[in-house]
Amino acid sequence: MTDVTPFRPAVAGSQPPNDSPEYGSTHKRHPKQALVAFAHTVTEATGPRFSPAQFPAIIDISTVDGHAAMGERIIVRGRVTDEDGRPVPDTMIEIWQANAAGRYHHPRDQHDAPLDAHFQGAGRVFTDADGWYQFTSIKPGAYPWRNHFNAWRPNHIHYSLFGSGFATRLITQMYFPGDPLLELDPVFNTVPDEHARKRLVAKFDLDVTRPEWALGYRFDVVLRGREATPMEE
Amino acid sequence: MPIATAAQTIGPYWHLIEYPEFADLTRFGAEGEKVVLTGLVIDGDGAPVTDGCIELWQASPAAGARFPGYGRSATDADGRFRFTTVKPGPVPGRGNTLQAPHFAINILARGILTRLYTRAYFEDEKLNGTDPLLTAIDDPARRATLLARPDGPGIWRMDIRLQGDGETVFIEV
Numbered sequence A: 001m002t003d004v005t006p007f008r009p010a011v012a013g014s015q016p017p018n019d020s021p022e023y024g025s026t027h028k029r030h031p032k033q034a035l036v037a038f039a040h041t042v043t044e045a046t047g048p049r050f051s052p053a054q055f056p057a058i059i060d061i062s063t064v065d066g067h068a069a070m071g072e073r074i075i076v077r078g079r080v081t082d083e084d085g086r087p088v089p090d091t092m093i094e095i096w097q098a099n100a101a102g103r104y105h106h107p108r109d110q111h112d113a114p115l116d117a118h119f120q121g122a123g124r125v126f127t128d129a130d131g132w133y134q135f136t137s138i139k140p141g142a143y144p145w146r147n148h149f150n151a152w153r154p155n156h157i158h159y160s161l162f163g164s165g166f167a168t169r170l171i172t173q174m175y176f177p178g179d180p181l182l183e184l185d186p187v188f189n190t191v192p193d194e195h196a197r198k199r200l201v202a203k204f205d206l207d208v209t210r211p212e213w214a215l216g217y218r219f220d221v222v223l224r225g226r227e228a229t230p231m232e233e
Numbered sequence B: 001m002p003i004a005t006a007a008q009t010i011g012p013y014w015h016l017i018e019y020p021e022f023a024d025l026t027r028f029g030a031e032g033e034k035v036v037l038t039g040l041v042i043d044g045d046g047a048p049v050t051d052g053c054i055e056l057w058q059a060s061p062a063a064g065a066r067f068p069g070y071g072r073s074a075t076d077a078d079g080r081f082r083f084t085t086v087k088p089g090p091v092p093g094r095g096n097t098l099q100a101p102h103f104a105i106n107i108l109a110r111g112i113l114t115r116l117y118t119r120a121y122f123e124d125e126k127l128n129g130t131d132p133l134l135t136a137i138d139d140p141a142r143r144a145t146l147l148a149r150p151d152g153p154g155i156w157r158m159d160i161r162l163q164g165d166g167e168t169v170f171i172e173v
Helices: A194-198 B126-130 B140-144
Strands: A073-082 A092-097 A122-126 A132-138 A143-145 A151-153 A156-161 A170-175 A215-218 A221-223 B034-042 B053-057 B070-074 B080-086 B102-108 B116-122 B147-150 B155-157
Touching (some): A092 A132, A122 A132, A170 A221, B053 B080, B070 B080, B116 B147
Parallel strands (some): A073 A215, B034 B155
Antiparallel strands (some): A073 A132, A092 A122, B034 B080, B053 B070, B053 B102, B102 B116, B147 B155
């Protein structure tokens, strides 16, 4: 039989290391042994498919039961493509975030900031046939964490994407332009390459902005592409 | 050519996308031998990882309307994950090889920047002896970190140690 076509390895500097001295939680949670190299098989080259029929889309998380959440309403729109520039269609994107005051609707978040009864903070959207997605939310607030003295996470929205194989699974964070906390953030700064880091920052987009209703941001995501030809044994 | 977007940690508040039913891959009525895969996730201090997101994917049996092939389990206060699924069969490897039945496993958590990837095999499978991944790991003690062991009827246990003694074999993906 024909071998599956593997996905390309990460470009040097484009992905964070497992161990990051400035990000304390990595210290006891990274393997010290080298990862075992193993060419992708059907296990890694295939992956789950989600349909909106079984996993209904939640595209506007700026309201609960018709009541608007507090905060600055935003629209986020973007395109998911692979490393060959091809759209990734019909793929599920999950998002989650803090409320406008910088607090998650989560029992472990004890930050002294108000919860918002009209904001839960989790959504689910699917890309269309050309890889485009869009959701409506409110701009998340910054919040403190205990990584180091006076540490604050910049405003961010968490993203979960799948793509076409288990190897393309991606968990990342979208940041906002002009945030002074970015250069101080140990998580953002784990990405070694400056260009790769900046691509985690959304762009303000007047074309996505809806007049008299919400500011618009553009955030594109690139998932791994496949090797040009099946790898030789 | 564009390059793939950088990963970032799933963080401690990922439970906003936790759907406990995702841990039961048989919930749509899949047919086959039901098995439970469970285990503890342990950090480099021997402490349980209580905020982890463990994901499972299996290429066999093939995913379809009644079997998602994919599961997600939060680790509990003891660091324990638990999936209910259908036992996989062997799947082709590269070349003319055959892979022993296995699950693909992602470990995501605060402090893990890019998902850690490993596999869970069944300890008693004859095909383990010729599995291309298991046979590529020379040290039997390291290889054994990928073997789930019986832990009650239909229950298989494989602990995941992120660092230090008995560190799980993680695979480049």
